[in-house]
Amino acid sequence: MRGQLGADVDGNSLWHEGAVRPEAGVADPRWIVRKGPEHEGLKGLLRPIWCQPMFFIWVRGGQQVGGGEGSLEASQQVTDNWLLPEAPQGMHRGVSSFRGAGTAAKMTSPPLGADDAIPLQSAAPAVTGTKPKMSTTRKILLILGFLSTLAAIALITVAVTQNQPLPKNIKYGIVLDAGSSHTNLYVYEWPAEKENDTGVVQQVEVCKVEGPGISGYSQTTEKAGPSLVQCLRQAEGVIPLKQHQETPVYLGATAGMRLLRLENKDAAEKVLSSVEKTLRSAPFNFQGARIISGQEEGAYGWITINYLLGNFKQSGWKKFLHSLKSVSETSGALDLGGASTQITFVPDEISSESPQNLLYFRLYGKDYRVYTHSFLCYGKDQALQQKLARDLQSTENSSLFDPCFHQGYQRTISVSNFFKNPCTSVEKKQFPFSQLHIEGEGNYEKCRRNIQNLFNKTDCPYSSCSFNGIYLPPLQGDFGAFSAFYFVMNFLNLTSDDPFTLDEVASAIKKFCARPWHEVKLQYHQIKEKYLSEYCFSGAYILSLLENGYEFTTENWKRIHFLGKIGSSDAGWTLGYMLNLTNMIPAEEPPAPPLSYGSYVGLMVLCSLVLVSVILLAWLLFHKPKCLQKGVV
Template sequence: MGIQMKALILGAAMAAIACTTIIALILSLANHQSLDQPYSTQYGIVFDAGSTHTALFLYQWLGNKENNTGIVSQKQSCDVDGDGISSYVENPPAAGESLKKCLDVAKAVIPEGQRKATPVYLGATAGMRLLRLQNQSQADSILVEVTKTIQSYPFDFRGARILSGMEEGAYGCITINYLLERFIKHTFEGLWIHPKAGTILGALDLGGASTQISFIPKDPVRVPDSAFNLQLYGYKYELYTHSYLCYGKDQALRKLQAYLHKTAGSTQFISHPCYHKGYILNVTMADLYNSPCVVKPNNFIPTAILTFSGTGNSSLCLSLMENIVNLTNCALSPDCGLDGAYQPPVNGEFFAFSAYFYTFDFLGLAPKAPLTRVVSTIETHCNKNWTTLTAENPTIKAKYLQDYCASAHYIMTILLKGYKFNDTWDQISFEKQVGDTDIGWTLGYMLNLTNMIPSEHSRAVTGVLHSQWAAQIFFIVFALFLSLLIIGILFVHDPKH
């Protein structure tokens, strides 16, 4: 081959290599696209250790956040067998043992690789608040035992503590408004936005040992101790919230029994207008007065048996409720609630849950009913005799059936005469769930805690389209081929060879 031809071929090959290299370089740098990988699912567990029972709630959310707060949903719930943990004063280790069934349920749901990163919280409410008033060391012993049990599981245990009544009320309010998308809303375009015209709903919670009311009043809260400030999804809110210890359903009905006993004189046979005619209940003095919510009488004999006999007198039952609900002695009148506590006028819509819902649901009054129908339904129910009532409700246990009349009148007393819903009754909805999620303080508590749980870093990856990648590889391979070709030509036609 002539020298000129050889030089021509080499020049052409070098030019082709340069071109393909430049094309490959352009393809490798141009038109890159970013793709967000899905965030991992994070989990959190909250135990609601109430006065009458304990429940586990398992929540989940994606690792990213919206304005520092997670978008949380309920994954699973589990009812713990037995009574509330405050009932285990004689055997604190059994309080811990009772949690194992539900911890096993949560363990089975959470992927093994994420268990150690799953935070677990236990919040005890009014039952333990009462026990702490009675015996601090017993309350501490129970918390120690439940802590031991939870720590034996492969989770990130963050503590067991007794919530304040204000926390319980405020977190319940947070739960309702989160579920109803009053804090944040998911748009059709897939974005999370703050609703412009969203009004915050109030919360009414009736437990066994305490009751809570929470809402945003029209005017600023006048008493700082009743204000609960929170920040969610980048916005700040000021709630009015108040918790009434000893005003829960069970403790209120206990106070009614104690009142009837003390006003009956020396007899141990006591008429009870809130119990249905024909119903009889025997209670020892030790059981009746085993609570700081009632004061023991001078003639207290622990083993003495008191017999309550139902008379089915609805109107008398209602009037007696004012003897156990303190509706006077308010220094800030007319801004008063129960027991002389400050309360601004109720404002907006409310969700009533827990015992509010269960009582009104049994009476067929949930989620809403006109006030006149509510009053007549309660009257009709309370005036039924026990034989008729049990025949109509054969599947309901007597310990629940006996109290619906008294519970209903108690609810009407605190809602109408205590919180003053007389003119805004139609603003109350009696609810148990929103969608598939239970209403209660635990979800609000978890939402607040996600502010303190670090979010994941962005998991975006950068790349190119498949066709662009294929072209890039072709030109790189072609450039390598030409390079090898040149080397081959030089080697074959080298005069030394």
């Protein structure tokens, strides 16, 4: 065992320890530190390599006074880049190297001069104040650390990139409902990839057009189109700018325009021309403005109701808050507007008695065959006109006492204008007066009798009929009643989640009709008088239509559910219209992630294996188990 020691000038003996690698002939440098000129606290530091321990010995006056395994004090921490401080006066610094398997050895030396030193062994360079060379192990650990960092970064980057939310590929559509009394604009959206060829559509915006319905512009047809501009601009703000040109816009005119076409075909065409001009000037993809048939209106309303109730089993639909107890797969639809009413449902058995009342649909991969019929002139507004026309036939003077208006209510109407309507023209005759003065009586029972005269129940060429000789199969399932059905019943507080009985509904309407007009007007002062004055008639008419027209009875009355909104969407025909149209809009592939599923999983596994392997190898190199000690410097 040989080594080089720093010695003081007084010749005291020094203790030096050497924990040596087992194999002979391998140089193992060890640092020696001695503190203080009084030779107190001489400390021999052995830098640990791999799994070897570190030994130190305390010396005082040339005698060993302590020692053991351990490490430097915190204030004396040593790293690979550490250089010995300048030796105290009378000390040398140097490097010792050892051979053999000794654990600790006592070395003495004769007094040495300040500049004398024992010669170095060949493989142990003397320390001259320069940084020692980095060990091979240290280099390997640095490389492995770099590789593990790269693997971790790659793993995180791939995971974050692959799992980022994909941009939504949303399509938009606009439908305008041009009804008899007003026009509404609806904006719908759906995923571009669709589901079983039908879009999962939801309503995102509704705008009520100011003024009357477009049929009300029969005398000023050029104003029909411009009336829509404000709502079109509102739609522009809802739909992203880059999708304006690809967004289809449709206008469907209902019973009001059907009547105008019967009354004045030229005026109806001019109204549609004005509307088309405005819609073409909008930044959207104009797809048409037309008068839809009564059957279409009824069928699209049926689609809306069943879509919103989730009966088509499409994904993304919102559950209706009411718990419908339907025994059938779908629910029927009851629609009431100002000029027409529709009934639509899937009958239990398909009859060949009236094939013109059957329509066929394919929605979400399934075929449906529905019964539907629309009764023109039997909307609540036109029904009132029909009743007044009949009442007028029996009056001999210009005054009419009407049981369907509140007691104390008065109204004057023009007789000549009254019979221009196609729904009342059949009752036209010559009258000795030009103005008709109406006074209310508020008599519910008498009002119901007058209304029932509107329904012809005598002529029926089929096995069963609704009224006016129209075939009606047996009612099947629950029914959603919307539009004016809902608005009137909601005003009368008859739309609670727990359906009222038929007797309870009749009693509530009777009680409302009996109230004097001044009392009603005072309580509902925020409602326009024209609409407020007609709620008594409308309530009585709805009851007569459902009971006497559509054959609902005390037993099945609770199967009717009055619906305004279902989730965030209005109950009406426009959503069904949009759903049916999406069948003709090509589906698109959904946005794809950067990597396929297989590639993503494979890359994640590879990065994980690399990271684990690098960490394991670094741990083995740092701790150097005995099984790996051989051959590693």
